[in-house]
Amino acid sequence: MKKNVVIIGAGPAGLFAARELCQRSDFSVTVVDWGPDIKDRKCPAVETGTCIGCRPCNIMCGLGGAGGMSSGILNLRYDIGGDLSELVGSRGAADALVKEVDQIFLEHGAPREVSGTDIDGIAELKRKAAAAGISFIPIVQRHIGSEHLPAVITSFRQWLEKRGVRFLLNTKVNQIKPGRVIANGRPIDADYIIAAPGRVGAKWFAEEAKRLNVKLRHGPIDIGVRVEIPAVVYEPLVSINRDPKFHIRTKTFDDFVRTFCTNPNGYVMEERYDGHVGVNGHSLRGVKSENTNFAFLVRIELTQPVTDTTAYGRSIAYLATTIGGNQPILQRLGDLRAGRRSTWERIRRSHVEPTLKSVTPGDISMALPARIVTDILEGLDMLDRVAPGVASDSTLLYAPEVKFYAMRIEVNELMETSMPGLFVAGDGAGLSRGIVTAAATGLLAARGVLKKAGLA
C-alpha cells in the first residue's frame, strides 16, 4: 500500500521534494498551496506600481512560490541564501547538491547562459573591494527572468503530474496534526508531512510548531533600505557579476552590512505584510528601466535577555509604515545626510527618477534606529569606493526593506523535526533564503522521508 506524503507549499522547496518522491512508486504525493496556478498569478503592484494587499498575496503565494514571480536569479553557490554545508556536512556534498538543483532547472527550460565567470573581472572587483576594506563574494548566477519563470514552473508541474503528483491549489493548510493535515477545513491523511510554507507561511508554521512542541529558535534578521541609482553607475559591476554581493563591516558599530538582490535596469516594488509595508526589487528581460536597485541590509542578532528578532523587526517595520502613511518611505541620500526630509519637489530636482511611485517622500531617520541609519551611511560611503556614484546625494533610498527569516526549526540529519513524521524544507523553516538553497532543502527533506520509510 502506498504511503501518503503531503507537501505544504508549491515553492521551490515543495516542488523539488515532490520531484524526488514521485519517482518512487511507494508514495502518493499531494502538494497543497494556498495560492493559484502560476498562469493565474497576477499582481496589481507589478502592473500598476500600487499594492492593494491581496490575500493570499500573488507575489508570495501559488505554484512556484515566492520565486514564481521573482527575477529567478539562481545563485549557484552553496553558502549564498543559507549554508547547505551545515546541513550536509561538507562543502563537496553541498556543491554537488547545488549542481543537481541547477541541472533540474535546466531540464525545465532555464536559459543556459550564466554570469559571473569572468575571471579577470572578478579578480579586479576583489582587488577594488579589498582596497575599500570590504569583501566581494563571487558567485556564478543563472538568470531565468520573470517572464520565463512561468514556462519553467509549468513544465515542472506537468512533469510531476505525469508521475502522479496531485496539486491542491487555492487551498490553505489550517492545521498540522499527527498523521494528517486540515486543509480548507477538510482532513487529508499523511503518513509523512513535508512543511515548506516559505516566508509567507513562516508565522503560521512557527505557531503550529509551538503548538505541536516542535523545537525552534529565533535567527538573525536583516533591516535596511532598497538603494536605487542610475544603471550606468553600477554597470561596470553588473557586467562582471549580475548581482554583485559585497560584505561590509561598518566603522562605528562593527556591524555586518551586505548588498543583496541587485536588479540592473530593474524596478523597485512594494510588498505588503500583515500590518506593514516593505520594499523589494525585480527586473524583467523585456522591459528595462534607466535605474538599478539593490538591497542594502544590516544584520541584526539579539542574544539576551531578548532573542525575538522578529518582534524587533516588525516594530521597526510598523514604525516605518506609520511614518510613511501606509506606504514605503523614499528619501534622497543627500537629504538623509543633511538631516532633512525629502519631498516630491526635491526628488523631481534630482536626476534619478524613482521607479516606484506609490511612496511617501520623507525621512528614513524617523523610521529606522540610529544605529541602522549610521550603518547605511557608512556602508554606502565604503561601497562608493568600488562603484563611484553609489553614495551620491541623488541616490534614492526606499525603506523599510526587512528580511524576516523564519524561526529556525530544529531538524535531525533526515530534516525531520522533533515531531515524528513531520519534515521541513525551505525558507519557512529558516533553512534557506533563496531559490537554489530552498530547492536543495526540498531534495534533502524528500531523501529524509525515503530513509525514514526504509527506502534509501
Ligand SMILES: Cc1cc2nc3c(=O)[nH]c(=O)nc-3n(C[C@H](O)[C@H](O)[C@H](O)COP(=O)(O)OP(=O)(O)OC[C@H]3O[C@@H](n4cnc5c(N)ncnc54)[C@H](O)[C@@H]3O)c2cc1C
Ligand atoms: C519579489 C521576490 C524576489 C525574489 N527574487 C529571488 C531571486 O531572484 N533569487 C533567489 O534565489 N531568491 C529570490 N527570492 C526569494 C525566493 O523566492 C525564496 O527564497 C524561495 O522562493 C523560497 O522557497 P520556498 O519553497 O521555501 O518558499 P516559497 O517560495 O515562499 O513557497 C512557499 C509556498 O507555500 C505556500 N503556503 C504558505 N503557507 C501555506 C499554508 N498554510 N497552506 C498552503 N500553502 C501555504 C505559499 O502560498 C507559497 O506558495 C525572491 C523573493 C521575492 C518575494
